[in-house]
Amino acid sequence: MTERTLVLAGGGHAHVEVLRQLAERPLAGWRAVLVTRESHSPYSGMLPGVAAGLYRPDQALIDARALTERAGASLVLDRVEGLDPEAQLVLRADGPPIPYDLLSIDTGATPDVSRVPGAAEHALPLKPIDGLLPRLDALFAEARAGQTVAVVGGGAAGCEMALAMAARLGPRGVRVVLAVGRAGLLPDKPAALRRRVTAEIARRGIALRSGQDVAAVTEAGLRIGDEMAPAEAVLWATGAAAAPWLAHSGLPRDAAGFLLVEPSLRVTGRTNVFAAGDVSSLLPKPLPKSGVVAVRQGPVLARNLRAAAEGRTLEDYVPQRDWLVLLSLGDGRALGTRNGLVFSGRWVWWWKDWLDRRFMARYQGNGR
Ligand SMILES: Cc1cc2nc3c(=O)[nH]c(=O)nc-3n(C[C@H](O)[C@H](O)[C@H](O)COP(=O)(O)OP(=O)(O)OC[C@H]3O[C@@H](n4cnc5c(N)ncnc54)[C@H](O)[C@@H]3O)c2cc1C
Structure with a gap:
């Protein structure tokens, strides 16, 4: 046969x-x-x-x-x-x-870079990964105090990436802006989780820009409505196309x-x-x-x-x-929600870390 x-x-x-x-x-x-x-x-x-x-x-x-x-x-x-x-x-x-x-x-x-002028040329999409990781390394190497990194996208990926940037570059004096547009932060997640993430973003010094969509991306940063939000680097984490x-x-x-x-x-x-x-x-x-x-x-x-x-x-x-949602806060803590309950802390990160490592072990040939 x-x-x-x-x-x-x-x-x-x-x-x-x-x-x-x-x-x-x-x-x-x-x-x-x-x-x-x-x-x-x-x-x-x-x-x-x-x-x-x-x-x-x-x-x-x-x-x-x-x-x-x-x-x-x-x-x-x-x-x-x-x-x-x-x-x-x-x-x-x-x-x-x-x-x-x-x-x-x-x-x-694929990250939707087609609808906003300049996004395809000036923003760094989160996929494909083989393009992302070297460019992130370059960003980390070149970042200087006083510069700004903007993350565009109010979903889980945008929030997690903004918090990760704050953890990685905040101590070096780099500002982080998270632009979430008219849809706002985590629009499809429970209100209690949204409140906790909003509070965490404020506590970490991330500037949250909401209410208006990003109209364009230029070499100088983001144009939001009539205003410019200057940024040396823009990460693109908006909805999937x-x-x-x-x-x-x-x-x-x-x-x-x-x-x-x-x-x-x-x-x-x-x-x-x-x-x-x-x-x-x-x-x-x-x-x-x-x-x-x-x-x-x-x-x-x-x-x-x-x-x-x-x-x-x-x-x-x-x-x-309903399913468990666990968001990394980038600093060894995580926030989670399931069935309307919201929980946070270091233990949530340990739990997420354990689940993620267990998942990876199944496919890296060292687990079942
Ligand atoms: C930074 C970030 C954080 C995220 N965090 C979470 C999270 O915590 N929880 C969650 O549920 N979701 C999260 N998401 C969303 C999640 O990544 C996607 O929903 C998930 O990856 C979808 O899986 P998939 O199998 O459909 O496709 P993908 O994981 O995108 O895999 C697609 C595969 O196909 C390959 N491929 C693509 N196009 C082609 C082509 N034309 N030819 C050949 N190969 C191709 C790619 O190389 C890749 O291997 C996150 C996304 C990002 C970017």
Whole structure:
């Protein structure tokens, strides 16, 4: 019997679990190929800790080569640029198309630098990580007292990065500005958490700019309404946009351009294409773009890819009604919320650190 091919596009949080399960239990009669643009997949939960200097970068990065080797899969380091669903081909930037019998997409979302003039030229987006880490190192090396670092974005990533910058650069006399726009700080989080984060931001001397969106980014900093907020460096942590290549994928998308998936994580109307994480838009009700969701979808995706390969019935991914949110404060403390309760302190950081290290150990080959 000829071997069939499972292609995993993107080394995101759900696919690392698919590969881990393939390492434990190979899929008979199938070969797996991971095509991803970065040799290391960042674990978002620990990235702000890397920026704060609490972790070394390698502690927050999953080595795609080692993971695929353990799974008996092939690794193609390249950018997916489109699909030919009729011919069942994944089109890539730098090589021949890759044929698939079964395809799964976990390529995440991209920081939305397209809507604000100057953002693409002058701001540093948090993804891709291989661009971010060297530029952060340069920023840390060059930062001087009296300068300002601005972070744009009022979601969890923006707050955590601003607090990380304050922890790392505040003692060196660098000011931090957090611009959260009209949506405000953590708009989708409980009010009690918002209050605590707002208080923490004030206590740490971070200047919070809200009420008006950033209208432009220039070499001199941010333009907010008619005013300039000067900054030597701008980190871009605003909402997630759909990658442009999805528009040429021939797959059904929601109004924002993300792939429509059924509760089984199968792309609507396709029998052999699945998608999970930020790139997907779950029917009937889309979920927030969050690492927690992508992680939770991983085991269901892994089981359903196996079921699809073996011609068995698929199971549904059932989202949790509420989940634990833990935010690093960048100084060895963290804030958390679950079921409306908010808690903070050093113990919350220890707990987050333990959970994050345990997660990473599963994919770095030293844990289960
Ligand atoms: C600084 C920061 C902190 C965050 N903190 C949290 C947090 O504490 N909790 C939380 O729940 N969420 C957090 N998030 C959000 C979280 O990062 C995302 O929701 C999560 O990463 C989504 O996972 P994913 O698997 O969909 O995609 P990703 O993690 O983005 O992975 C996508 C993968 O696909 C690859 N890829 C992308 N495009 C292509 C392409 N065209 N071709 C080939 N490969 C490609 C990438 O290299 C990457 O390996 C944070 C985000 C940031 C930036």
